[in-house]
Amino acid sequence: MIPTLLKPIADYVEANVKLDVDGMLKPFVVLDNGGHHEGRAELRTLFEEAVIPVKVIFTPDTVRHENGPVVVEGLAHGDLKGSPIRLTYRFTLENDAIKALEITA
Template identity: 70%
Template sequence: MAANARLDVSAMLEPFAADALLTDNGRAVLGRAELRRLFEEEVVAVKAIFTPDTVRHEDGQVVVEGPAHGDFKGSPIRFTYRFTLEDDAIKALEITA
């Protein structure tokens, strides 16, 4: 979250496993190269900063909720992030609005 607040793509990628799967409202992105492209084009480009206000554990996942603000239509939008962790890395992340 701190890396997102700085819009630091390299730091945002660090906690992800090399073969991590990110699903963003049904669209799948696999691996760090695709994650980097997504972060550069859809996070940094619109200065999307996620500010979590709720964290809980649910069905073996870490669920984080909160608004994202930035230069995009509808800002702010409330998102839910569902993290699946494996070996101290993010193996999967599902994002829904």
């Protein structure tokens, strides 16, 4: 069962299911995925190079709040080695936007 997610997180997840880069970018301010990616151009490049070619779809199955960040866990599947992979997304939200996101396996 997919948990209830806050709107910017739900918007990101919904766009990811469609592999819609513009939709994935919409709720973001900053993303940290093993490196700092700031601004829409850097995030677009990251999504276009790391998500879209291998069709990575994240399906959340748990959500919890940790003194600020919203932690969402689930499986990511696609055309990548070891698929599906269990990932943890740590969302920092600000003013109905994703201020920061850290993704770990």
